Amino acid sequence: MVQLSLSGVGVAYGKRRVLSDVDAADLRGGEVVALIGANAAGKSSLFRRIAGLAAGDGTVTLGGTSRVAGRTTPQCCYLPQDTAVNAVLTVYESILLALKQGGAWSVSDEELRRIDGVLRDLEIEDLAFRGLGELSGGQRQLVSIAQTLVREPDVLLLDEPTSALDLHRQFEVLSLVRRLARERGMLVLISIHDLNQALRFADRVMVLAHARLVAMGDPRAIVTPALLDEVYGVRARVETLPGGEPYVLVEGSSRQAA
Numbered sequence: 001m002v003q004l005s006l007s008g009v010g011v012a013y014g015k016r017r018v019l020s021d022v023d024a025a026d027l028r029g030g031e032v033v034a035l036i037g038a039n040a041a042g043k044s045s046l047f048r049r050i051a052g053l054a055a056g057d058g059t060v061t062l063g064g065t066s067r068v069a070g071r072t073t074p075q076c077c078y079l080p081q082d083t084a085v086n087a088v089l090t091v092y093e094s095i096l097l098a099l100k101q102g103g104a105w106s107v108s109d110e111e112l113r114r115i116d117g118v119l120r121d122l123e124i125e126d127l128a129f130r131g132l133g134e135l136s137g138g139q140r141q142l143v144s145i146a147q148t149l150v151r152e153p154d155v156l157l158l159d160e161p162t163s164a165l166d167l168h169r170q171f172e173v174l175s176l177v178r179r180l181a182r183e184r185g186m187l188v189l190i191s192i193h194d195l196n197q198a199l200r201f202a203d204r205v206m207v208l209a210h211a212r213l214v215a216m217g218d219p220r221a222i223v224t225p226a227l228l229d230e231v232y233g234v235r236a237r238v239e240t241l242p243g244g245e246p247y248v249l250v251e252g253s254s255r256q257a258a
């Protein structure tokens, strides 16, 4: 099983430190971990640091074993918040290119089946031969997710992957990601502003505030009115639906107007 551990991890841009001392020793394949926090809390920076794209102190250790046949070391994929669009390619070509990244140019039947499977899982088969440049924002976001899933990563870092999606698509994508985490033993870290989705789909949450990791654990235990006040400056209640699902109800701002 894949394992990720963070020890004293920080991120700095030049002299400006945006995150310090993040410790998370036991992130394991099969779970979905939601990374939450206010705007500019450092969620994308932490993802970039884990993916090796940002400098900083501390240690990021990716270990354990991959469940993907033939893969000797676990692979980490990062889906950034803003993805560039190469308008010349079709959706299918862009997913094929993502799959073949750094690999041989020949394409096997199994790889073609994988692309078909991802298109089907995300319900975007009808987009396969459309040009990327003619897609809506939500459709582009789904294609970006497809480009990431087709690579079958062991650790998947998703930076606000549902921000452009309608309610149905949000539900479907988050359900799919959770199912794949379980089936493939994949560790998913997902940055998300919708706390109700975090409560529903995440096994654990990590909360960033004040340039630190301020809480980590069971979403139902962590997402409390006191935390919502501290992190977001809102007065909120955490209610329970008849089926037992918790949800956050924001009543107003808890910060005094200047």
Ligand SMILES: Nc1ncnc2c1ncn2[C@@H]1O[C@H](COP(=O)(O)OP(=O)(O)OP(=O)(O)O)[C@@H](O)[C@H]1O
Pocket: 013, 018, 037, 038, 039, 040, 041, 042, 043, 044, 045, 046, 081
């Ligand atoms: N390339 C960069 N150079 C300098 N500062 C940066 C850079 N990227 C991010 N920052 C700063 O680091 C801080 C954290 O930004 P980051 O994008 O990690 O936050 P976030 O939690 O993902 O925010 P949001 O929820 O708004 O997407 C912010 O103050 C931001 O301005």
